Amino acid sequence: MLKKKVLFFTGSRADYGILKPLIVELKKxxxxxxxxxxxxxxFSKTFGYTHKHISRDGIKxxxxxxxxxxxxxxxxxxxxLSISLKDYHNILKKNKPSLVIILGDRYEVxxxxxxxxxxxxxxxxxxxxxxxxxxxxxxxxxxxxxxxDYHFVAHENYRKRVIQLGEDPKKVFCVGALAMDNIYGxxxxxxxxxxxxxKIKTNKKLALVTFHPVTKNNLNYNNQIKQxxxxxxxxxxxxxxxxxxNSDTLGKNYIKNLNNFVKNNKDSKLFTTMGTKVYLxxxxxxxxxxxNSSSGIYEGPALKTITLNVGNRQEGxxxxxxxxxxxxxxxxxxxxxxxxxxxxxxxKFKNIYYKKNIAKLISTKIVKLLKKKNDKKKFYDIKF
Numbered sequence: 238m239l240k241k242k243v244l245f246f247t248g249s250r251a252d253y254g255i256l257k258p259l260i261v262e263l264k265k266x267x268x269x270x271x272x273x274x275x276x277x278x279x280f281s282k283t284f285g286y287t288h289k290h291i292s293r294d295g296i297k298x299x300x301x302x303x304x305x306x307x308x309x310x311x312x313x314x315x316x317x318l319s320i321s322l323k324d325y326h327n328i329l330k331k332n333k334p335s336l337v338i339i340l341g342d343r344y345e346v347x348x349x350x351x352x353x354x355x356x357x358x359x360x361x362x363x364x365x366x367x368x369x370x371x372x373x374x375x376x377x378x379x380x381x382x383x384x385x386d387y388h389f390v391a392h393e394n395y396r397k398r399v400i401q402l403g404e405d406p407k408k409v410f411c412v413g414a415l416a417m418d419n420i421y422g423x424x425x426x427x428x429x430x431x432x433x434x435x436k437i438k439t440n441k442k443l444a445l446v447t448f449h450p451v452t453k454n455n456l457n458y459n460n461q462i463k464q465x466x467x468x469x470x471x472x473x474x475x476x477x478x479x480x481x482x483n484s485d486t487l488g489k490n491y492i493k494n495l496n497n498f499v500k501n502n503k504d505s506k507l508f509t510t511m512g513t514k515v516y517l518x519x520x521x522x523x524x525x526x527x528x529n530s531s532s533g534i535y536e537g538p539a540l541k542t543i544t545l546n547v548g549n550r551q552e553g554x555x556x557x558x559x560x561x562x563x564x565x566x567x568x569x570x571x572x573x574x575x576x577x578x579x580x581x582x583x584x585k586f587k588n589i590y591y592k593k594n595i596a597k598l599i600s601t602k603i604v605k606l607l608k609k610k611n612d613k614k615k616f617y618d619i620k621f
Contacts, residue, residue, distance in 0.1 A: 240270040241607045244300075244334035248345030249278040250287045251483060254513040256340055256363075258418040258596040260296060266604050274328050276302035276321065277345045278484055283492070285481070285510030293512075300328040309488040318348050325352040335607060339385075340364055340415070342378035343483075350384045359611065360385040361603065363415060366395030366402075368553025371529070372485075373452040375553070386614055387606060389415075389599050391535075391590050392555055403616040412599055413592030419513055420539045426518035437476065437506060442524035444475035444574075445542075449529055450485040451550045451565070461565060462494045465547060468570035469527070470502070475574075477505040477527075478519055525577055534560060541586045545573055559584040 245260055247253040253275070264271045273296060279288040280303045291298055302324045306317045329337075329352060337353045339346050340363040353360050362385035369375045382388060382399055390396045391414040399409045426434070428443075448465050450458055469477060479499065482491045499507045511519065520526065521540040526533045529551060533544035538557040546556070548565035556562075561584075563573045592598065 240268040241336070242270045242272070242332060242334040243336050243338060243603070243607075244329075244332050245271070245273045245338045246276070246346065246349045247273065247279065247291075247340075248276050248343055248349070249483065250284070250290070250510055252340045252343065252346065253279070253287070253291060254419065254516070255414075255416045256338070257294060257296070257513065258422065259338070259363075259415060259599055262596040262600040263603065266600055269604070269607070272299040272332060272334075273297065274300035274302065274325075274332075274349075276304070276325070276349075277306060277317075281305065281484075283489065283509075284484070287510050290510070290512045300332065302328065306484055309484050309490075314344065314484075318344060321345070321348050322352060325349050326356070329353060329356050329358060334358060336361055336603070338363070338603075339381065342367075342369070342372075342374035342381065344373075344377060347377045347381055350381045354384040359387070361387040361389065361606075363389045363599075364391055364395075366390045366392075366398035368398075369531075369550060370552040371451045371453050371548060371550035372449075375453070387603075389602075391415075394555060400617065401619065403618070405615070405617045410599075410602060412602075413595050414535050414590035415595050415599070416535050417539060417588070417591050418594070418596045420517060420536060423514050423517060425514065425521050428522035431515070431518055431522055435506065437478075439476040439504060441476040441504060442474060443478060443519075443522065444469075445478045445480070445519050445523040445526045447480045447482065447526075447528040447530035447532065448491070448547070449482045449550060450488055450491060451529065451548050452485055458490065461548070462491050464565050464567050465528075465570065466494060466498050467567045468574065469498070471567070471571045472574045473504070475504070475524070477502070478523065479505065479507040480511060480516070481507075481509050525574070527574065529565075535590055538586055539588045539591065543577060543584060545570070545577065555589060557587050557589050559586045 275298045278284040336359050338361045365382040365388050388399050388409040389412045393411050396411045400406050499505045520536050526537045526544045537544040538559045544560045546562050563569050
């Protein structure tokens, strides 16, 4: 019997770290041939050559799209995508998969989804149905859902939203957030080990900081990062652990600002990339997560770390009680960061995205789906 081919696509550290347990789990399944295509940020010096993390995990990258995104202004992003379309088409022609598996809402993922859709290849999409009003990702995510055939969502409310988009309820599965398999499946480093490993000498509380450009906001890009970093400069209670932002519009300008901050602040350190285990270890051992990353919504509560969510980039997602929201205004960030441990901000940690053995659950479902005969996708109308 011929093996069914499954192709994963990853465009950056953000989706690979989450996809990893599912890649590993599906590789155990017979009769499947599972391969990986990697692109974009993974081969960028700016973002730390994260393809090396994949190799260190013992996962082979079968197809490499090494098209570089040198600058992150809109013109260069669009040019990058236009060239990538052809490259992705060549990857799919070589592999000819029965199913492509993609996660999230990044423009690289959207680009790959378009090519797979036009090539008549079935798509399985993870993390559809969510809302992020502050980012272009919001529209890209819904568009990817419409291009996809199967949907694995993180919450029942998101399942309902994907169905509302016209997707067949029989093909929309609420499985929880796949990142939970990493959180509960990895033995994470202790705080002492982390501090020693990265030569961090401090008695201060730790703040893990990730701040991405907000692409749908009344604040211009430069003012966003200015307001945010001015607040951190005003609060000396923490040692700040920064991670690089992503490659959104003017992302490289943000990286320049982060480097300047760290250069002038001895109680801070900037990481180009950490890898999944180190990053989750910092989440667990930090006293607070600060910024506007989705990690503060998913990983923070799961590892019992308070999140100060800044601005509206994540607005629309379902938040647990341990997430404190602030406008991206210097005065408000300072006030909330200084008072994060006051009685007023006592929180309950509840992991609303947890399900047991999520990778196993998804992989079992995918094997069953691949055994079925493909039927023509139709729009599912809700009766009003």
